[in-house]
Amino acid sequence: MSAYHVMAAHFPIAIWMTTFLFIVLRSFSLPGRGDKLQYAISLLLFIGVLAGLATYSLGWMVWSWEALTYSPLARNHILMASWSLAYWTLLWVLHWRLGEHLWHGMQRWTMLMLSMVGISLLSVTGTLGGSLTGNPSGLPDILASLGWDTNSTFYLPPVMIGVTIASGGVILAMAWLGQRSKA
Numbered sequence: 001m002s003a004y005h006v007m008a009a010h011f012p013i014a015i016w017m018t019t020f021l022f023i024v025l026r027s028f029s030l031p032g033r034g035d036k037l038q039y040a041i042s043l044l045l046f047i048g049v050l051a052g053l054a055t056y057s058l059g060w061m062v063w064s065w066e067a068l069t070y071s072p073l074a075r076n077h078i079l080m081a082s083w084s085l086a087y088w089t090l091l092w093v094l095h096w097r098l099g100e101h102l103w104h105g106m107q108r109w110t111m112l113m114l115s116m117v118g119i120s121l122l123s124v125t126g127t128l129g130g131s132l133t134g135n136p137s138g139l140p141d142i143l144a145s146l147g148w149d150t151n152s153t154f155y156l157p158p159v160m161i162g163v164t165i166a167s168g169g170v171i172l173a174m175a176w177l178g179q180r181s182k183a
């Protein structure tokens with residue numbers, strides 16, 4: 001199954017990279033210009049999620065569950081792949097639900113920022129996949145200089161887990177209050 005996963009991985013990587021480029025162009029385009037780009041972005045986000053889902057599922061079939069979860073490098077690859085898929089799915093849902101409103105005012109910069117996080121997560125996912133197949137890039141060295149050795153288990157201290165859950169709660173509360181004040 002390794003060959004299928006490696007072959008499939010090219011699709012979400014290429015599609016999400018192109019989507020990122022289009023989002024950058026759309027974010028910086030002058031009012032009235034670049035409107036048509038959002039149709040392409042919408043389609044790319046949708047097929048990107050489908051391709052991501054297929055690659056993600058095939059990933060679980062490459063090695064046995066024991067082997068996948070035994071290696072810290074593989075665990076980090078799975079972690080980053082999960083984040084990438086979740087992020088790009090979020091971008092697709094946002095684009096699907098909010099459409100062109102996303103490109104007005106400050107929202108466009110939010111969209112740009114979210115896609116920058118998405119593309120960074122994807123770069124780390126791909127590079128860790130490369131390390132697994134024995135083709136490492138220079139990115140793990142950069143990550144190591146920033147304090148994350150990708151060959152060791154990624155631990156989130158319990159306090160950070162608490163902060164993450166609390167932040168999620170605050171964001172949900174803000175969304176709920178925002179919705180109520182609009183109604």
Ligand code: HEM
Pocket residue numbers: 002003005006009012013052053055056057058059060061062063068074077078081082084085125126127128129130131132133135
């Ligand atoms: C969107 C999700 C994913 C992407 C974009 C992705 C991408 C990649 C890439 C680019 C490679 C290296 C290909 C090469 O150097 O030739 C790779 C290898 C690998 N990936 Fe993923 N991956 C994803 C999800 C997963 C998941 C969820 C798992 C496991 C549960 C997984 C397990 C593996 C393994 C075991 C290898 C090494 C294969 C080998 O040694 O031949 N991947 N992946």
